[in-house]
Amino acid sequence: MWLLNSSIGKKLIMSISGLFLILFLLFHLTMNVAAVFSEEAYNVICSFLGSNWYAVAGTGVLAAGFLIHIGYSILLTLENRKARGNDRYAVNARPKNVEWASQNMFVLGLIVVCFIVLHFSQFWYHMMFAELIGHHEVELGGQAIGTTDGAAFIKYYFSNIVVVILYLVWYVALWFHLTHGFWSALQTIGWNNTIWLNRWKIIANIFATVIALGFAFVTIFFYLKSLC
Amino acid sequence: MDKDINITVKVWRQKGPKEKGRFETYKLDNVSQGSSFLEMLDILNEKLISEGKVPVAFDHDCREGICGMCSLYINGHPHGPDSAVTTCQLHMRKFKDGETITVEPWRSAGFPVIRDLMVDRYAYDKIIQAGGFVSVNTGGIPDANSTPIPKKNADLAMDAAACIGCGACAAACKNGSAMLFVSAKVSQLALLPQGKVEAARRAKAMIAKMDELGFGNCTNTRACEAECPKEVSISNIARLNREFISAKLQD
Numbered sequence: 001m002w003l004l005n006s007s008i009g010k011k012l013i014m015s016i017s018g019l020f021l022i023l024f025l026l027f028h029l030t031m032n033v034a035a036v037f038s039e040e041a042y043n044v045i046c047s048f049l050g051s052n053w054y055a056v057a058g059t060g061v062l063a064a065g066f067l068i069h070i071g072y073s074i075l076l077t078l079e080n081r082k083a084r085g086n087d088r089y090a091v092n093a094r095p096k097n098v099e100w101a102s103q104n105m106f107v108l109g110l111i112v113v114c115f116i117v118l119h120f121s122q123f124w125y126h127m128m129f130a131e132l133i134g135h136h137e138v139e140l141g142g143q144a145i146g147t148t149d150g151a152a153f154i155k156y157y158f159s160n161i162v163v164v165i166l167y168l169v170w171y172v173a174l175w176f177h178l179t180h181g182f183w184s185a186l187q188t189i190g191w192n193n194t195i196w197l198n199r200w201k202i203i204a205n206i207f208a209t210v211i212a213l214g215f216a217f218v219t220i221f222f223y224l225k226s227l228c
Numbered sequence: 229m230d231k232d233i234n235i236t237v238k239v240w241r242q243k244g245p246k247e248k249g250r251f252e253t254y255k256l257d258n259v260s261q262g263s264s265f266l267e268m269l270d271i272l273n274e275k276l277i278s279e280g281k282v283p284v285a286f287d288h289d290c291r292e293g294i295c296g297m298c299s300l301y302i303n304g305h306p307h308g309p310d311s312a313v314t315t316c317q318l319h320m321r322k323f324k325d326g327e328t329i330t331v332e333p334w335r336s337a338g339f340p341v342i343r344d345l346m347v348d349r350y351a352y353d354k355i356i357q358a359g360g361f362v363s364v365n366t367g368g369i370p371d372a373n374s375t376p377i378p379k380k381n382a383d384l385a386m387d388a389a390a391c392i393g394c395g396a397c398a399a400a401c402k403n404g405s406a407m408l409f410v411s412a413k414v415s416q417l418a419l420l421p422q423g424k425v426e427a428a429r430r431a432k433a434m435i436a437k438m439d440e441l442g443f444g445n446c447t448n449t450r451a452c453e454a455e456c457p458k459e460v461s462i463s464n465i466a467r468l469n470r471e472f473i474s475a476k477l478q479d
């Protein structure tokens with residue numbers, strides 16, 4: 001099967017899974033911004049997404065998307081190292097035009113994964129997972145909090161400056177990953193030419209900035225709110 | 229104004245494909261900045277021979293930027309620090325007095341070192357042999373107006389056809405990918421009526437060969453494009469992806 005055997009096929013899997021994750025990020029961001037305007041609205045979404053079968057199924061699809069993206073990133077990175085050979089250049093220069101992010105996508109992805117683990121242990125584990133194993137309340141900072149009271153989780157974690165800074169680092173890594181990933185995905189599909197190359201790169205930068213600033217805005221908003 | 233400069237050249241020396249290589253350092257005095265980089269190496273070799281030493285092996289042929297034989301990785305760049313030129317078109321005026329110049333062979337699993345700075349680039353020929361041609365004899369030249377071709381396509385095909393198969397793209401690539409080369413060869417034919425007929429077969433066959441030879445998977449870093457002496461654009465890679473994906477979807 002060409003999709004699994006050929007270099008372009010494997011890259012296509014990388015590209016489609018990456019674009020899928022981008023769509024998810026957009027959805028997640030919209031949800032977070034809702035919390036800024038109305039914590040009630042946010043909690044409605046949280047209970048809607050609780051442990052209903054469609055939310056669990058959605059999480060499964062999302063997890064599959066991540067696993068495919070990460071699995072193929074490992075496979076491709078290993079293949080590429082092999083293709084590069086064992087002998088390294090003594091002198092290396094990065095030509096201008098070559099973005100730093102494009103040469104460090106795997107490392108950036110790894111950073112993103114580490115924070116996803118943190119994020120899951122803070123939110124998902126106490127929310128959907130807790131519900132799945134039959135709890136409706138969890139203890140957080142000495143208080144009992146409902147598993148669908150997402151706003152309470154946000155307020156609890158984002159009142160801690162260390163958590164806030166860690167999340168901001170996460171968004172920066174994501175920003176770098178997306179500035180390259182976005183246009184690279186379209187180039188891989190073949191939707192590119194000399195004119196669109198620059199347009200896509202600008203769109204990628206704007207898009208990555210909107211995503212990163214959006215998440216950062218919500219995080220900082222709740223931190224500042226916790227101070228008042 | 230061109231001066232005479234004193235330089236130190238650090239050259240990769242390797243006796244054979246299986247031998248372990250190492251850098252040797254040589255001093256060269258009074259090299260004219262008007263001389264080409266390869267002339268500088270000729271001077272170095274003359275000096276080595278007169279000292280009873282073994283000269284440095286490096287590839288070159290036309291010395292005017294058209295054959296694609298010269299293949300040196302100089303100070304971190306394939307074909308040296310100048311842009312849009314081959315090694316043979318590089319001049320010593322790009323270097324300063326007292327500078328240390330590091331010269332390495334292409335380093336990519338697809339291009340094993342034969343000796344010193346010479347690498348085996350037969351892999352690119354094999355990719356061409358897999359499909360980089362038009363299978364029928366096209367006969368004599370017809371009247372130019374009998375097959376109208378949009379100016380844009382003619383220009384894009386011409387730009388892709390500028391590729392001289394030097395291998396700098398794979399040498400520059402952190403993934404050891406040959407995509408810029410393959411995409412140039414696929415594009416130059418796919419854009420014109422005579423080559424279009426076999427475009428799908430060609431893209432599939434050349435990619436299959438490229439993968440079989442162990443070249444890496446392109447991650448669009450654009451190092452190839454930046455180092456290509458003919459400034460072949462990565463928009464050709466997008467075209468290759470398009471050609472390949474649609475060919476496979478049609479099967």
Ligand code: HEM
Nearest residue numbers: 014015018019021022073105106109110181184185188447
């Ligand atoms: C929210 C999370 C993520 C999003 C939205 C995302 C998005 C993308 C996109 C759109 C691409 C471009 C695909 C292409 O070039 O064809 C990409 C490439 C890549 N991603 Fe991710 N990614 C995410 C997480 C990760 C993770 C967790 C890893 C690995 C540990 C990772 C590693 C890579 C690698 C190695 C590439 C290949 C670079 C390339 O081909 O340009 N990514 N990603």
Ligand code: SF4
Nearest residue numbers: 391392394395397456
């Ligand atoms: S695409 Fe450029 S760098 Fe690659 S082989 Fe052709 S001329 Fe050389």
Ligand code: FES
Nearest residue numbers: 289291296298316
């Ligand atoms: S020797 Fe022919 S291109 Fe340099």
